Amino acid sequence: MAGTFYRVQCADCENEQVVFGKASTTVSCAVCGTTLARPTGGNASIEHEIVETVESR
Numbered sequence: 001m002a003g004t005f006y007r008v009q010c011a012d013c014e015n016e017q018v019v020f021g022k023a024s025t026t027v028s029c030a031v032c033g034t035t036l037a038r039p040t041g042g043n044a045s046i047e048h049e050i051v052e053t054v055e056s057r
């Protein structure tokens with residue numbers, strides 16, 4: 001039960017980045033710095049397109 005990761009594509013620069021589904025801090029795009037996900041106390045709120053869900057074991 002390590003959690004779920006999402007591959008998220010930045011809407012601004014099309015960079016793909018893996019985001020932890022329960023991120024506890026704001027996740028910014030590594031290329032352009034826009035916010036990709038915000039912590040909500042539970043599952044992170046993903047604000048961009050999820051390309052792929054990556055289950056971890």
Ligand SMILES: [Zn+2]
Pocket residue numbers: 010011012013014015029030031032033034
């Ligand atoms: Zn970006």
